[in-house]
Amino acid sequence: QVFASTGASPIPVTVDEDGMKTELLAGIGARLAYVTPSHQFPLGGVMPITRRHQLLEWARHNSAYVIEDDYDSEYRYDINPVPPLHSLQDDGAVIYLGTISKTLSPMLRIGYLVVPPELQEVFATAKQFSDRHSPVAEQEALACLIESGGYESHVRRVRRLNGERRETLLGALRHSFGDRIAVQGAEAGLHVVVWFDELPRSRETTLVEAARGAGLGLHLISPLYERQSDEGHIDRVGLVMGYAALSIRQIEKGVEVLRAVVKQVQDALPGHGG
Template sequence: MGQLVTEKDRARGGTTRRIYEALKAQILAGTYGPKDRLPSTRALAAELGVSRTTVTAAYEQLLSEGFLESRQGAPSRVALLHEQQPARPLDEGTPSGAVSLPATPVRLSRFGATLAEGPVWAPPQSDALVADFRYGDLSAADFPAEAWRRAVNAALRRRQPRLAYDDPGGSAHLRTALQAYLWRARGLRCEPQQIVIVNGSQQGLDLAARVLVDPGDRVAVEDPGYVMARRVFAAAGAEVVPIAVDEEGLRTEALAGLDAVRLAYVTPSHQFPLGSVLSARRRQELLSWSGRTGAYVIEDDYDGEYRYDIRPIPPLQTMAHAENVLYLGTISKSLSPMLRLGYLVVPPPLYPAFAAAKQLVDRHSPSLDQEALAEMIASGAYERHIRRSRRSNGRRRTALLAALKAELGDQVTISGADAGLHVVVWFDRLGKAEEGPLIARARAAGIGLYPVSPLYAACEAGHRPDRAGIVMGYASLDVTEIGKGVAALARVLRG
């Protein structure tokens, strides 16, 4: 016990807590066995060089938690605990007072085990870079802070008579506003009772996996495609079937040869990441397949607002025979990924199950944020912001394409530049094995680049081009940063 508290510990304070934790660990490890006497508070205080009051407080905490038992006038003794291990000597080389608890196996559900195998979110390193081309990020300067503040204030002024849980499907105010917005912006007709407000598109995918997919069901996904979609279906126990994409989008003829596919996940308006648009012929083939097999189609319209040459491509759900299509939208690309709001437009028969699933997961999305977004849409501020963002990102896109042409010329091929907030850059003179080294060298030069390879399913890599490729997002950078970043990339390639 003499080394239980060091001089450094005393200088930092919190001595009572450290005495309590050390004694508790020793009791659980069996260093102090059942009915063993602990040193008196006076003796331990003298040994550690602390006040008796400090030690007494630690003992009282252990007594209140049932680790100790005490009688008036008798010394404190260790209580009989179910989790106690037999008394054993400390390992050689282990400092006095340190405890090495036996390792216990980690037991996870199949869901947990599937998730544990995947990558964990890592914080961005943009502040340390000359230019970070990470896709999915937006510029903080584009966020309409004043319009959002007014919308939040307006929502707060509509005070409710009581604070209570809300409709799991979402605020009636927001669903009505979204119904009108989707008709104006995307030509999509629906009823408010078909809309489920979710915490971003990721929760929309999670709810779809819970409601529509059983373990062992087959789910078709684009390849390359959105990794988080693949992971959510795999975690639900589905067999994820990658389907190749080309310049016309998902190769729908591959669906005809698959048996018992329960669901297909697609990004038809701007395929992620390659940027192709699902052709009219393949749209009809996809819907025909869905109607014939009864499979559902999730249409992820993650950045449909950003098209720079023509009007946004109409959603699948606007077409005939789209009864099995679920439309998934988000404000993560139009407003902010930090505001976790998205929406599902589901076929009417599915609404009760989705609303019940949403209630079970988290009751409902934050009411204040929903009301503020509804206020922005109803006032026209949201669409004015989108028009400004489209112009700003159009300038960034133009700057990126011009810089790539000027600095790299015929060394690269660019895909997906007609819409969205990112492009895919293929390096025609570098094999795909050089993708990792290129990214590492760029990082050392202060440039954040992100490979295309992880977006391909590992088991279906035969159609992946044998070239190094990167996904370059530009929505978080200004024009000057884009130019500096591409120039630095050119220097890396020359080196």
């Protein structure tokens, strides 16, 4: 919607477990690519180094820019970090975007951009037109925290805590649902995608309403798909489940409630013997 509001024509590119399928870029004459290679949102794929080079080669061939949204790269659990696109480029094609919302607080609306030299004046002017009142005190406090080493220590501590939350969520899901679900994107970030193999997509609304009645808020993955590409492909319910804002007990209790809600919806399916 943001890109379309400028008059641009967004072109969706299929993703898989490794993020954007960069081989599909061949023949696409776009001037800008927007990607989340460190943790594709929402499916959680981490773009391998070969695809990163392929994306940068496409950008060079088309004289295009790549926006690299590195929104939660601080959180890695079971994988080694992959160099960001920005560090792999040699021609200034990458606009690197990050935020501290995932490490300090979403209430601190502070993000940052690393842009090619020829775009610095353009971005500075656009910033002045859109927002002339960035929070100076908060930025100075953040700068002091970074310079003192306190920010790095904080990130390590938060990564450990969120790793514990993640393990709690994955363990509770395994205990409650066993092999009746598939979990995707758990290697990094602050959320996972959970596919319920025995719940058809047609029961999404029923599931959400039943969960709301039980005091549980659910986030469906289907609205995040490009409308024209997902028809006939998503045949099961998928949920985006975040865990960073919850306590261990809240996670355990939430999965217990979810298990009861899912059973309620399954029992109502035609021909179900529950």
